[in-house]
Amino acid sequence: MTLRLDAAAPDFEQRFVSLLAMKRESSHDVDETVRGIIEDVVARGDEALIDYSKRFDRIDLAQTGIAVSAAEVAAAEARCSREQLAALDLALDRITAFHERQKPEDLRFRDAAGVELGWRWSPLDSVGLYVPGGTAAYPSSVLMNVVPAKVAGVKRIVMVVPTPGGHVEPLVLAAAKRSGIDEIYRVGGAQAVAALAYGTKTIAPVVKIVGPGNAWVAAAKRRVFGQVGIDMIAGPSEVLVLADKTANPDWIAADLLAQAEHDESAQSILITDSAEIADATVAAVERHLATLSRTEIASASWRDYGAVILVKKLSDSLPLADRIAAEHLEIISEDAEELAARVSNAGAIFIGAYTPEAVGDYVGGSNHVLPTARSARFSSGLSVLDFLKRTSILKCDAESLRAIGAAAVTLGDAEGLQAHARSVSIRLNALGA
Amino acid sequence: MTLRLDAAAPDFEQRFVSLLAMKRESSHDVDETVRGIIEDVVARGDEALIDYSKRFDRIDLAQTGIAVSAAEVAAAEARCSREQLAALDLALDRITAFHERQKPEDLRFRDAAGVELGWRWSPLDSVGLYVPGGTAAYPSSVLMNVVPAKVAGVKRIVMVVPTPGGHVEPLVLAAAKRSGIDEIYRVGGAQAVAALAYGTKTIAPVVKIVGPGNAWVAAAKRRVFGQVGIDMIAGPSEVLVLADKTANPDWIAADLLAQAEHDESAQSILITDSAEIADATVAAVERHLATLSRTEIASASWRDYGAVILVKKLSDSLPLADRIAAEHLEIISEDAEELAARVSNAGAIFIGAYTPEAVGDYVGGSNHVLPTARSARFSSGLSVLDFLKRTSILKCDAESLRAIGAAAVTLGDAEGLQAHARSVSIRLNALGA
Numbered sequence: 004m005t006l007r008l009d010a011a012a013p014d015f016e017q018r019f020v021s022l023l024a025m026k027r028e029s030s031h032d033v034d035e036t037v038r039g040i041i042e043d044v045v046a047r048g049d050e051a052l053i054d055y056s057k058r059f060d061r062i063d064l065a066q067t068g069i070a071v072s073a074a075e076v077a078a079a080e081a082r083c084s085r086e087q088l089a090a091l092d093l094a095l096d097r098i099t100a101f102h103e104r105q106k107p108e109d110l111r112f113r114d115a116a117g118v119e120l121g122w123r124w125s126p127l128d129s130v131g132l133y134v135p136g137g138t139a140a141y142p143s144s145v146l147m148n149v150v151p152a153k154v155a156g157v158k159r160i161v162m163v164v165p166t167p168g169g170h171v172e173p174l175v176l177a178a179a180k181r182s183g184i185d186e187i188y189r190v191g192g193a194q195a196v197a198a199l200a201y202g203t204k205t206i207a208p209v210v211k212i213v214g215p216g217n218a219w220v221a222a223a224k225r226r227v228f229g230q231v232g233i234d235m236i237a238g239p240s241e242v243l244v245l246a247d248k249t250a251n252p253d254w255i256a257a258d259l260l261a262q263a264e265h266d267e268s269a270q271s272i273l274i275t276d277s278a279e280i281a282d283a284t285v286a287a288v289e290r291h292l293a294t295l296s297r298t299e300i301a302s303a304s305w306r307d308y309g310a311v312i313l314v315k316k317l318s319d320s321l322p323l324a325d326r327i328a329a330e331h332l333e334i335i336s337e338d339a340e341e342l343a344a345r346v347s348n349a350g351a352i353f354i355g356a357y358t359p360e361a362v363g364d365y366v367g368g369s370n371h372v373l374p375t376a377r378s379a380r381f382s383s384g385l386s387v388l389d390f391l392k393r394t395s396i397l398k399c400d401a402e403s404l405r406a407i408g409a410a411a412v413t414l415g416d417a418e419g420l421q422a423h424a425r426s427v428s429i430r431l432n433a434l435g436a
Numbered sequence: 437m438t439l440r441l442d443a444a445a446p447d448f449e450q451r452f453v454s455l456l457a458m459k460r461e462s463s464h465d466v467d468e469t470v471r472g473i474i475e476d477v478v479a480r481g482d483e484a485l486i487d488y489s490k491r492f493d494r495i496d497l498a499q500t501g502i503a504v505s506a507a508e509v510a511a512a513e514a515r516c517s518r519e520q521l522a523a524l525d526l527a528l529d530r531i532t533a534f535h536e537r538q539k540p541e542d543l544r545f546r547d548a549a550g551v552e553l554g555w556r557w558s559p560l561d562s563v564g565l566y567v568p569g570g571t572a573a574y575p576s577s578v579l580m581n582v583v584p585a586k587v588a589g590v591k592r593i594v595m596v597v598p599t600p601g602g603h604v605e606p607l608v609l610a611a612a613k614r615s616g617i618d619e620i621y622r623v624g625g626a627q628a629v630a631a632l633a634y635g636t637k638t639i640a641p642v643v644k645i646v647g648p649g650n651a652w653v654a655a656a657k658r659r660v661f662g663q664v665g666i667d668m669i670a671g672p673s674e675v676l677v678l679a680d681k682t683a684n685p686d687w688i689a690a691d692l693l694a695q696a697e698h699d700e701s702a703q704s705i706l707i708t709d710s711a712e713i714a715d716a717t718v719a720a721v722e723r724h725l726a727t728l729s730r731t732e733i734a735s736a737s738w739r740d741y742g743a744v745i746l747v748k749k750l751s752d753s754l755p756l757a758d759r760i761a762a763e764h765l766e767i768i769s770e771d772a773e774e775l776a777a778r779v780s781n782a783g784a785i786f787i788g789a790y791t792p793e794a795v796g797d798y799v800g801g802s803n804h805v806l807p808t809a810r811s812a813r814f815s816s817g818l819s820v821l822d823f824l825k826r827t828s829i830l831k832c833d834a835e836s837l838r839a840i841g842a843a844a845v846t847l848g849d850a851e852g853l854q855a856h857a858r859s860v861s862i863r864l865n866a867l868g869a
Contacts, residue, residue: 087850090843097840101553104543112537119787120534120801125780127814141851174850210813229669232814236662251866257859264855296854343829347558354552354831359859362832365844368553369828380643381560381665383826393816395802396776398787399795407530410523411798417520417607418574421729422697426690426792433684 005285006310010319022310023326023377027239027268037222041197048203055194060136060167064189067169069205071176071187079176087174088181091142094366095181098146101368102154105387111396117403124391126156127232129207131199132184133214133224134175136165136191142178143364147371147385148213149182155390160184161209163199165191191216196223200231213389215372234389238376239268242360243329243349245342246284247317248277250335250356255280256287258333261361263304264297270308272327274320281311321345328379331360350379405436438718439743443752455743456759456810460672460701470655474630481636488627493569493600497622500602502638504620509613512606520607521614524575527799528614531579534801535587538820544829550836554829559589560665562640563823564632565617566647566657567608569598569624575611576797580804580818581646582615588823593617594642596632598624629656633664646822648805667822671809672701675793676762676782678775679717680750681710683768683789688713689720691766694794696737697730703741705760707753714744754778761812764793783812838869 008018043051053064080088111121132148134140145162152160162179164171166189179187188206190198196216202208211232212224224233242262244255259271275281288305292298314320317336324332328348336342339354346352350373353360364371372385399407408427415424441451476484486497513521544554563585567573578595585593595612597604599622612620621639623631629649635641644665645657657666675695679688692704708714721738725731747753750769757765761781769775772787779785783806786793797804805818832840841860848857 086846090846090850093840093843094847097547097549097551100547104545107540110537114530114533114801116530118530118800122802128780143847143851229809229811232811254859254862257855257862260855261853261859264853291855291858295858296852301855346827347561348825349827351828351830354829355833357832357834357837357863358830359863361848361853361856361859362837362841362844363828363830364856365847366840367551367830367832368547369555369830373828374825376662378662378665379825379827381825383824384828386826388821391816392781392807392812392814393819394779394782394812395784395796395806395817396787397784397791397796397800397802399790399800400788401790404790404795407526407799408795410526411795413519413523414527414576414798415794417523418576419729420694420697420794422690422693422724422734423794423797425724425728426687426694426794429687429690430790430792 005305008310008312010312010314019323025308027270027308033219033222037193037219037226040193041223041226044194044197044203045201049205052190052194052198052203055192056190059192060165062166062169062189067189069188069190071189073185076176076180076187079171079173080180082173083177088177091146091174091178091181094143095146095150097366097368098150099154102151102370102387105151106154107388107391116406117400118407119396119398121396122393123396124393126158127210127390127392129159129161129209130157130390131209131212132160132162133195133212133216133220134162134164135216136167136171140164140172140175142172142174143371144215145175145178146182149179149184151370151385151387152390153183155387157390159186159209161199161206162187163190163195165189165195193219193223196220196227200227213385234372234385235374235378235382237372239270240265240375241270241329242331242333243272243274243324243327244333245317245320245324245336246273246275246280247336248280249337250280252280252283253287254356254359255284255335256291258359259284259288259305259309260291260295260301261359262331263301263309264295267300267303268308269304271305272310272312272329274312274314274323276314276317276319278313281313285311318342324349328377330373330375330379331363333358333360348379350374350384401434404430405434408436438738441743441745443745443747452756458741460703460741466651466655470626470652470659473626474656474659477627477630477636478634482638485623485627485631485636488625489623492625493598495599495602495622500622502621502623504609504622506618509609509620512604512609513613515606516610521610524579524607524611524614527576528579528583530799530801531583532587535584535803535820538584539587540821540824549839550833551840552829552831555826556829557824557826559591560643560823560825562592562594562642563590564642564645565593565595566628566645566649566653567595567597568649569600569604573597573605573608575605575607576804577648578608578611579615582612582617584803584818584820585823586616588820590823592619592642594632594639595620596623596628598622598628626652626656629653629660633660644823646818667805667818668807668811668815670805672703673698673808674703674762675764675766676705676707676757676760677766678750678753678757678769679706679708679713680769681713682770683713685713685716686720687789687792688717688768689724691792692717692721692738692742693724693728693734694792695764696734696742697728700733700736701741702737704738705743705745705762707745707747707756709747709750709752711746714746718744751775757782761810763806763808763812764796766791766793781812783807783817834867837863838867841869
């Protein structure tokens with residue numbers, strides 16, 4: 004049953020700690036399997052991709068080709084409704100506009116000692132985007148991963164997507180095309196990750212792999228990390244709603260269920276200072292559940308991981324919110340702005356009654372790839388920075404080396420690194436310093 | 437023997453690929469041991485720390501206390517020479533001044549549709565810095581890790597350092613004190629990482645762990661990742677020097693050895709368009725080696741992993757440099773600036789004859805924690821950003837939700853996420869939209 008907590012109860016701290024400690028991910032032990040698949044792809048390349056796709060996706064890539072052709076993509080796009088494509092374009096435009104503001108600036112300056120310092124940002128050479136297959140293939144995820152890479156200036160963006168039984172969502176291909184991807188392969192699973200990391204005859208390797216995936220994909224990403232860069236390993240999704248008596252319980256309930264319907268491991272939590280809102284929201288959740296297509300998933304998530312917490316005043320929820328460090332935080336209150344300003348740990352904050360989290364999933368413009376499982380305590384959502392690297396630049400001339408070099412010699416000697424010291428002193432000696 | 441390659445040779449590509457593929461890290465299989473240690477620290481806390489320190493560091497923490505007292509730190513500082521402390525202070529000032537420029541800006545704006553968007557950066561609550569023990573305890577590393585955290589605004593910074601036989605480098609404690617750390621524990625190894633991640637009675641947990649360490653420390657950091665954030669896992673260090681005929685072979689040799697002396701797995705590579713410079717540098721390396729204190733380590737590194745590559749003209753080295761993606765790149769040439777501008781993959785670039793890499797290790801001001809093992813292809817050196825997290829902010833009012841909400845409903849429906857669509861449409865309906 005959905006947990007009900009009262010912050011005034013004597014056992015609250017203990018029960019809240021249990022809530023935080025809840026393990027929501029079933030840990031599949033797939034690491035050995037994944038290791039074998041990766042080694043096989045490294046050894047046999049395309050042949051391995053063909054074999055695994057026969058086995059896991061019931062599709063013969065030797066027949067279809069590994070690459071998805073431009074004609075197929077165009078045909079898929081033609082099957083999407085005009086309304087869908089327009090919605091996709093609106094999302095694409097808004098996401099692009101927002102991410103354009105994330106481009107960092109290069110720096111170069113000369114300081115008082117005459118030393119020139121700075122840094123230069125440059126785009127990654129190539130990026131691979133993993134898109135899950137089946138019903139979890141979300142066109143919005145394509146946009147959220149591709150746009151920051153495009154804005155960063157990444158030239159080559161490759162998409163891999165499994166096509167179980169030959170099927171791929173047309174809107175996913177349309178999203179790829181409209182966001183500028185023209186290299187798509189119909190492979191998935193650990194084998195796709197291996198191909199992106201190490202390359203095959205057909206698929207040239209990339210330097211970073213991003214995108215969500217199941218336990219096999221996550222394990223493969225962990226394994227190839229180092230060979231290539233990876234984004235975060237996403238855990239099950241979560242929302243925390245802070246609401247006062249001004250909130251509409253029916254709307255809160257819909258927002259909680261929008262999280263719960265993702266996954267049985269998703270988590271939806273409401274903290275309110277109104278017992279009426281708490282009760283009315285719980286009732287509204289039940290009403291909504293009766294008419295949702297993904298009722299089973301949403302019910303299980305709400306039953307097993309949902310929670311409603313009553314506090315004396317809504318500002319009492321802030322320390323709890325920081326400890327929960329939710330991926331998504333909605334604040335529906337007369338004081339929403341003020342409360343938002345005082346939150347430290349959250350992936351994204353949705354302010355006010357007219358900002359359901361789902362707006363941010365699609366068309367708000369900010370990125371929906373956000374830190375899960377309390378990692379908002381130490382990490383951030385996907386951004387343009389994830390597709391850039393920073394090279395620092397240092398330049399001394401004779402004068403500035405004379406100014407700061409002696410201290411480097413002292414520290415090199417102190418650390419017992421004589422060649423470090425000598426590489427500086429040999430120059431200072433030549434300068435007669 | 438140190439590898440000599442000529443880019444004009446028919447087998448060059450093949451030999452260059454072998455050079456890139458060289459495994460320089462011996463892979464200790466310590467993962468199971470580390471798992472046991474972490475579980476033990478979680479279960480027994482301080483008692484486990486005391487036991488492991490007896491065993492690994494030959495020190496009884498029950499006698500000395502786990503925390504290093506302020507009096508001990510002051511006494512250590514008093515044992516450092518005035519010259520050393522002055523060098524440390526110069527480094528601290530310069531590193532601070534550089535990192536102050538890395539603070540990112542918050543953003544909040546309202547777009548044409550009336551949607552408010554933005555983000556807010558906030559410091560991590562707490563950070564743990566691992567400092568290796570023995571001779572690898574570098575005061576410069578303390579500064580390079582602490583300063584960006586301080587500049588980011590991290591309130592609680594904790595240092596752990598093993599003290600084998602009770603010994604800790606006085607200058608390390610002085611560096612901690614001067615950079616503003618007042619919480620230091622004399623524990624090391626996987627047990628220290630576990631204590632930082634999960635906490636013990638004495639050591640409160642942190643949200644991110646940074647700093648270099650041996651195979652045990654690296655394995656422990658990988659294991660606790662998720663529970664806390666971690667920085668990169670550093671591999672053996674490397675330098676690539678691009679030099680034309682204007683360079684001084686004696687200086688190049690010192691720079692190559694400054695890398696080689698770190699570790700037998702360190703790698704030093706010279707690419708030059710001058711056969712004379714190539715030969716003279718190889719000879720100068722031998723001369724320097726005869727008089728260095730860490731000759732054995734530096735000789736082994738240079739012999740096993742060193743390389744000298746001859747190219748026709750120095751600009752031919754740029755594609756090779758991008759493939760090597762060196763942690764440190766020195767460019768000593770009349771065209772150094774122009775060449776530097778064309779490099780894409782490098783942790784840091786040191787421009788011109790008067791910028792030995794060692795200046796950057798200590799007093800240049802930029803960070804010396806840089807991506808190793810070719811990871812400069814997809815990652816960057818340590819910066820203030822590593823100690824901040826970004827929370828995105830979204831706010832619609834009735835009008836702006838009316839403007840963009842319908843597209844969110846369309847995409848939610850297209851993705852089969854009915855509650856997503858409903859959480860928006862329920863509001864649009866109430867607005868009569």
